[in-house]
Amino acid sequence: MIRFDDQVAIVTGAGAGLGRSHALGLAERGARVVVNDMGDASSVVSEIEAAGGKAVAIAADVSDAGAVSDMVAQVMDRWGRIDILINNAGILRDKTFAKMDMDDFAKVINVHLIGTAQCCHAVWPIMRAQGYGRILLTASGSGLYGNFGQSNYGAAKAGMVGLMNVLHLEGARDDIRVNTLAPTAATAMTQGLLPQVALDLLQPGTITPGVLHLVSRDAPSRTILSAGGGTFAVTQITETQGTLIEGDITPEAVAAAWSEIIDPSGAEPLENAFAQTRKYALRAAKAKGVDLDW
Template sequence: MIRFDDQVAIVTGAGAGLGRSHALGLAARGAKVVVNDMSQADDVVTDIEAAGGQAMAIAADVSNGTEVFDMVEAVIDRWGRIDILINNAGILRDKTFAKMDMLDFTKVIMVHLMGSARCCHAVWPIMRKQGYGRIVLTSSGSGLYGNFGQSNYAAAKAAMVGLMNTLHLEGARDDIRVNTLAPTAATAMTQGVLPNAALDLLRPETITPGVLYLASRDAPSRTILAAGGGTFAVTRITETQGVLLDEDVTPEAVADHWAAITDPSGAEPLENAFAQTRKYALRAAKAKGVALDW
């Protein structure tokens, strides 16, 4: 059974919706929970304590580095450790790109991307010293696949995948596992976007079990877990085998070989950016008869 006894978890944006559900779920399984939100955090703490759990409310703006640092310091002062960080805080400023004010673009990036990065950066040395940590970033279908009128939100959410991939590599030695949730849920952010019948099915409580697994001791790492309505799936980024254009490296040759270049047969994930570089260099070297000790 998955339990979080003696562990401390921070959940950002936990005053309502998905964050509230995650906080309640962690507390129900024994975690001491930091409920971070600019409003409603005290209500969630009251609910957790009424059920016999332990929690504290901190109204820190995740896009403000000083406030994030102070939040982490307060957690360490009270409970002495931080085992889990659930980056859930977010905002929307939807508008088509042509009509979007770049201040709204920047604000969404600051909360979603920089807010997640600041929180990760603040807990990182603590988790490294402990030799243990579980971090969950929050992306979305908009970030993975795009969505009309959400260029700012989609860009920020796509960035979660890049952040996860690198933190996974840098944290592996210290058993810091980093994963990304891509949820579809009925929250204040989706009201007016989804039909009522769908909202009834896509309750946050149908998603939180996936987060609890990603935050557990036996969690995977570098996984994009999509979730909604009780369905859980994994999104993978792969690269096709591709085609080496040895002699005729021209745009016309790319066009002529497009079907083979995009052929998904044998597509595979790559461990890191260097693996991609190695793949291309070795193939070119073989074609040209060049000895490449790599």
């Protein structure tokens, strides 16, 4: 059974919606929970305490590095460790790109992407010293696949994947596992965007069980879990085998080879950016008869 006894978890944006559901789920299974929200977090703390759990509310703007550092310091003073960080806080400033004010673009990036990075950076040395940590980032289908009117939100959410990939590599030695959630849920952020029937089906509680797995001791790492309404799927980034263009490498040659370039058969994920570089260099060396001992 997945339990979090003696562990401390921070959940950002946990005053309502998905964050509230995650906080309640962690507390129900034994975690001491920091309920972070710029709104009312006390009601979630009261729910947790009424059920016999332990929680504290801390209002900190995740886009403010000083506020994040202060929050982490408070947690360490109170409980002495941080095992889990769930980055859930977010805002929307939807408009088509042509009509968007760039201040609104920057604000969404600052809360979602920079805020997430600041929270991760604040807990990182603690988790390294412990030799243990579980971090969850929150992406979105808007970042993975696009959504009309959400260039700022989509860019921020796509950035989560790049951040996860690097933190996974850098945290592996210290058993810091980093995953990403791409949820579809009925929350204040989706109210009015989906029909009520869909909202009734896509409740946050249908997603939290997947989250609890991703931050558990036996969690995977570098996984993008897409979830909603009780359905769970893994989103994967793969690269086709591609084709080597020999002779003159021209735009016309690329166009002529396009069907081979995009052929999905044999597509596979790559371990890191260096693996891609190695793949291309080795193929080019073989074609030219060059001995590349790599």
